[in-house]
Amino acid sequence: MTAAGVASELERMHPASFGWALWCCGHRREEAEEVLQSAYLKVFEGTARFGGESSLRTWFFAVIRRTAAEQRRRRWVREQLLERWFVAPPEISAEPGPEAAASASESSRTLLEALKGLSPRQREVLHLVFYQEMTIEEAARVLEIRLGTARTHFERGKRQLRQRLAGGGTGLEGQR
Numbered sequence: 001m002t003a004a005g006v007a008s009e010l011e012r013m014h015p016a017s018f019g020w021a022l023w024c025c026g027h028r029r030e031e032a033e034e035v036l037q038s039a040y041l042k043v044f045e046g047t048a049r050f051g052g053e054s055s056l057r058t059w060f061f062a063v064i065r066r067t068a069a070e071q072r073r074r075r076w077v078r079e080q081l082l083e084r085w086f087v088a089p090p091e092i093s094a095e096p097g098p099e100a101a102a103s104a105s106e107s108s109r110t111l112l113e114a115l116k117g118l119s120p121r122q123r124e125v126l127h128l129v130f131y132q133e134m135t136i137e138e139a140a141r142v143l144e145i146r147l148g149t150a151r152t153h154f155e156r157g158k159r160q161l162r163q164r165l166a167g168g169g170t171g172l173e174g175q176r
Helices: 003-012 014-024 029-045 056-084 098-102 106-116 120-131 136-143 147-166
Strands: none
Touching (some): 056 136, 120 147
């Protein structure tokens, strides 16, 4: 695929890419924007190269995931250093963003609570399959895990989510 073709395809995928970046960043909009910009820079500067082993979307989502992990590590180190020097953390804006408005409904809160009860890997697999409309195989490539492992996380996550939602979203139903 040519550089122009990659750029065109990345532009077309931007909304889905931003959604995945939001997920990888714990729904922190500013961090997701920074992660996505860094991922684009990696692609256009050539530090991340598409080899064609998978789809462009699967490959780019893996780039976003790794970039978000790097960002988390940098933030953790920065917070540790700031804590050492007793610097107050920056104030969080009181103005709710669109994500906060969307999660305000009762059903959204119930779903988010049920999702919090799943393992991080189960949440990632379910997000990629249901929200990003990937196959389990593509999700496995993004997460850099074996296909069988992804299938296991997918099935267990669905089962636990179904149990939690059937029980009113308390998160206590269906646990071993």
